[in-house]
Amino acid sequence: MSARERILGRVRRALADVPPGEDAPVERDYLRQHGKRTVEETVDLLAENLADYRAIVHRADAEELPDLIMRLLAQRGPQYVLVPPGLPPEWLSAADPTRVHDREISTARELDKVESVVTGCAVAIAETGTIVLDGSPDQGRRRITLVPDHHICVVRVPEQVVSSVPQALERLDPARPLTWISGPSATSDIELDRVEGVHGPRTLEVVLLG
Amino acid sequence: MSGTFVGMPAFPEAAREAVHDATLRGNLRHATHTIRAKRAKAVAEVSDWATLREAGKRIKDHTLRRLDRYLEQLEESVTAAGGTVHWAADADEANRIVADLVKATGESEVVKVKSMATQEIGLNEALEAEGIRAYETDLAELIVQLGRDRPSHILVPAIHRNRGEIRDIFRREMGEWGRPAPDRLTDTPAELTEAARLHLREKFLRAKVGISGANFMVAETGTLVVVESEGNGRMCLTLPETLISVVGIEKIVPTWRDLEVFLQTLPRSSTAERMNPYTSMWTGTTDGDGPRAFHLVLLDNGRTDTLADEVGRQALRCIRCSACLNVCPVYERAGGHAYGSVYPGPIGAILSPQLRGTGSEIDASLPYASSLCGACYEVCPVAIDIPEVLVHLRERVVEGGQVTSRGDKVVLKPAKGHAAERAAMRAARWAFSRPAALRTGQRLASRTRRLHPRTLPGPGRAWSGTRDLPQVPAEPFRDWWLRTNGGKDGAK
Ligand code: SF4
Numbered sequence: 191m192s193a194r195e196r197i198l199g200r201v202r203r204a205l206a207d208v209p210p211g212e213d214a215p216v217e218r219d220y221l222r223q224h225g226k227r228t229v230e231e232t233v234d235l236l237a238e239n240l241a242d243y244r245a246i247v248h249r250a251d252a253e254e255l256p257d258l259i260m261r262l263l264a265q266r267g268p269q270y271v272l273v274p275p276g277l278p279p280e281w282l283s284a285a286d287p288t289r290v291h292d293r294e295i296s297t298a299r300e301l302d303k304v305e306s307v308v309t310g311c312a313v314a315i316a317e318t319g320t321i322v323l324d325g326s327p328d329q330g331r332r333r334i335t336l337v338p339d340h341h342i343c344v345v346r347v348p349e350q351v352v353s354s355v356p357q358a359l360e361r362l363d364p365a366r367p368l369t370w371i372s373g374p375s376a377t378s379d380i381e382l383d384r385v386e387g388v389h390g391p392r393t394l395e396v397v398l399l400g
Numbered sequence: 401m402s403g404t405f406v407g408m409p410a411f412p413e414a415a416r417e418a419v420h421d422a423t424l425r426g427n428l429r430h431a432t433h434t435i436r437a438k439r440a441k442a443v444a445e446v447s448d449w450a451t452l453r454e455a456g457k458r459i460k461d462h463t464l465r466r467l468d469r470y471l472e473q474l475e476e477s478v479t480a481a482g483g484t485v486h487w488a489a490d491a492d493e494a495n496r497i498v499a500d501l502v503k504a505t506g507e508s509e510v511v512k513v514k515s516m517a518t519q520e521i522g523l524n525e526a527l528e529a530e531g532i533r534a535y536e537t538d539l540a541e542l543i544v545q546l547g548r549d550r551p552s553h554i555l556v557p558a559i560h561r562n563r564g565e566i567r568d569i570f571r572r573e574m575g576e577w578g579r580p581a582p583d584r585l586t587d588t589p590a591e592l593t594e595a596a597r598l599h600l601r602e603k604f605l606r607a608k609v610g611i612s613g614a615n616f617m618v619a620e621t622g623t624l625v626v627v628e629s630e631g632n633g634r635m636c637l638t639l640p641e642t643l644i645s646v647v648g649i650e651k652i653v654p655t656w657r658d659l660e661v662f663l664q665t666l667p668r669s670s671t672a673e674r675m676n677p678y679t680s681m682w683t684g685t686t687d688g689d690g691p692r693a694f695h696l697v698l699l700d701n702g703r704t705d706t707l708a709d710e711v712g713r714q715a716l717r718c719i720r721c722s723a724c725l726n727v728c729p730v731y732e733r734a735g736g737h738a739y740g741s742v743y744p745g746p747i748g749a750i751l752s753p754q755l756r757g758t759g760s761e762i763d764a765s766l767p768y769a770s771s772l773c774g775a776c777y778e779v780c781p782v783a784i785d786i787p788e789v790l791v792h793l794r795e796r797v798v799e800g801g802q803v804t805s806r807g808d809k810v811v812l813k814p815a816k817g818h819a820a821e822r823a824a825m826r827a828a829r830w831a832f833s834r835p836a837a838l839r840t841g842q843r844l845a846s847r848t849r850r851l852h853p854r855t856l857p858g859p860g861r862a863w864s865g866t867r868d869l870p871q872v873p874a875e876p877f878r879d880w881w882l883r884t885n886g887g888k889d890g891a892k
Binding site for chain 1: 427430431434435445446447448451452455458459462465466467468471472481486487488489493537538539540543556558562563566589590592593596597600601604605606618621623629630631632634635637638639649656657658659660661663664671673674675676677678679680681682683686688689690698700704705707708710713804807
């Protein structure tokens with residue numbers, strides 16, 4: 191007998207006491223979101239919760255964005271910036287570091303030489319201060335937001351902002367690879383002292399664009 | 401379960417040693433109290449916590465009661481998404497499958513993201529025996545691995561080590577495993593973390609095979625979910641060409657939507673955060689992003705035996721948040737190693753003896769590693785009634801009865817009278833001689849919850865016949881004890 195049949199057989203025998211017809215759907219009487227907020231309040235809450243987990247939050251409109259990104263990059267002076275294939279070109283129009291495109295054949299070691307990455311996002315969750323990336327062309331492969339030490343993520347407000355985790359899941363496509371990011375990489379493994387940046391980017395800057 | 405912990409002394413002896421270790425106790429108290437306070441705050445932020453907890457319980461119970469169907473559905477959806485599903489009835493089968501998969505890639509090194517399932521089956525040791533080196537990449541797991549040590553907490557496995565010890569381990573061992581620690585490494589957490597970053601990055605960048613567990617698997621979509629903080633998970637899940645995930649069959653949830661419950665309760669219960677820094681979700685393989693081959697190994701290893709027990713099966717709801725460890729007065733003093741298993745604390749006390757059976761002395765003594773104060777039940781985000789299962793298992797140890805072992809119904813003999821009684825008495829004496837442990841528990845326990853065990857603990861019977869009861873210093877254990885007339889009545 192295969193392990194599969196063996197395990198499924200054991201499961202069925204183990205559940206002999208469970209009545210066969212029993213199939214009540216799980217009730218979902220928990221909240222869809224916590225509290226009532228206007229759209230602006232939701233965006234403010236996102237900003238607050240992002241900052242609470244040590245992301246650096248900026249706000250800009252479409253006109254200000256290129257200059258802001260230029261300034262953020264200049265502060266760190268990276269030689270190379272990673273850009274996903276579908277990043278709106280105007281976002282980086284004022285910045286002058288060399289742009290590196292992540293090609294499938296690029297090795298992780300090559301990406302390791304790049305200091306900064308600029309991406310969009312799929313959705314941002316106000317109640318938890320989370321941005322979610324789904325690999326769309328303005329976000330790129332999962333690794334590009336992982337290997338560089340500095341990640342600038344642009345969130346279009348208010349259209350990409352939801353209040354809660356349930357609302358975010360509704361918007362996301364499970365068939366895509368998803369990365370949920372809440373603040374920069376962190377560890378509390380040494381005497382519970384929080385230290386930022388173990389493997390993921392040590393600095394996460396979120397620009398609320400709107 | 402694996403042989404990693406075989407030969408461990410039974411809980412009371414191991415605990416007795418641990419409570420005399422002042423460093424360990426200091427580290428543990430600091431850690432558990434810090435997390436506990438933060439967690440209470442994070443939970444208080446969510447006004448519907450009780451409803452979310454109830455929903456989590458119901459989703460998991462529903463899944464467990466239809467586990468065969470959801471396993472088949474999961475297999476189908478993972479396969480449709482480009483993954484390959486393997487089934488492993490026990491640790492040996494799982495280890496063999498993983499070793500063969502690694503060998504087929506021609507590699508002799510793998511990077512691992514922290515996974516209790518692979519610890520449970522002793523995968524690292526099994527791979528080592530096949531000439532494959534497995535590198536743990538979670539910072540705490542790295543500390544444990546370099547220190548040739550065992551993890552002692554679900555969430556912060558190196559909680560028993562302080563910064564000075566960690567610096568010494570890094571200085572001494574890192575060079576053996578790869579990039580050595582920098583000269584003049586100090587003991588500040590920032591420097592230690594940086595040393596780990598540099599040491600591990602070398603491994604990530606050349607790794608061809610990654611091994612992980614998973615926090616959740618979605619039957620409907622075939623999606624796997626890994627929740628973490630450091631980014632080592634993302635490294636292992638996305639940089640290698642081949643990804644092998646070893647996951648216990650109880651980790652299934654039926655639908656994509658079900659994640660909305662657990663992604664709210666798990667981070668708040670475990671690290672006391674609104675959301676953990678990184679959550680990765682992947683469904684089979686994706687062209688041009690991440691591993692080209694994905695293997696899912698579904699692990700039984702005692703889970704179906706646990707499922708067969710109508711009282712004990714609720715332990716399979718556990719989402720490994722570790723909240724129950726941090727409130728447990730016994731864990732706080734005894735430390736994780738005393739439980740002789742990768743699953744320490746209250747959940748370990750009910751899970752290990754079910755996964756492994758109660759044949760060994762350590763497993764027979766685990767159901768006694770508790771003051772039954774009920775704090776673990778109070779914090780559990782899926783409402784596992786740990787005290788109820790503890791009492792149930794105590795009875796099993798002493799009275800025997802029908803259990804399922806490796807899929808077969810067997811009748812367990814009462815543990816040889818004296819041995820069981822001895823284990824029970826030792827555990828009881830150990831707890832009773834530490835009134836502080838019981839008092840702490842008492843303060844935490846809510847007086848309103850139902851604490852009365854459904855069945856009487858067997859040792860009560862054993863004691864009442866032959867000896868005086870040890871003095872019981874604290875409520876509400878005493879309430880219960882008096883109400884049940886020293887264990888004679890069998891009254892509820
Ligand atoms: S038993 Fe409950 S509290 Fe303990 S680790 Fe599991 S889910 Fe968390």
